[in-house]
Amino acid sequence: MKTLLLSMAVLATSALSAFAAEPAKMVDTKMGKILATEKGMTLYTFDKDAKDKSNCDKACLKKWPAFHAAAKAKAEGDWTLVKAADGKEMWAYEGKPLYMFVDDKMEGDMKGDGMGGVWHVAK
Known part of the structure; x- marks a missing residue:
């Protein structure tokens, strides 16, 4: 009985850790x-x-760095992986690739919103 309970606990822990946290x-x-x-x-x-x-x-990525995914990241739900121009995987949310803005220096900065009429905060 102890072995069965221990096995079930290990299985439950493994199953929970298999669910990846959302990247953002x-x-x-x-x-x-x-x-x-x-x-x-x-x-x-x-x-x-x-x-x-x-x-x-690549020139665009200098000002708008891709929100790169970790090497072993897996797509799940609304989160998908796409190739950035630098050849690395980047995150996309609901099919929209995600970027950061080089002039945002602190948490909460949103200096890139509306830039050129084509850049918007992701919602």
């Missing part, structure tokens, strides 16, 4: 709820991207 979090701002990195840096979408495809080239 929703935070409350003056603009409502937006997506941000775990460190609180604002995430953005680019109007020129296609569903599940980044159209931000």
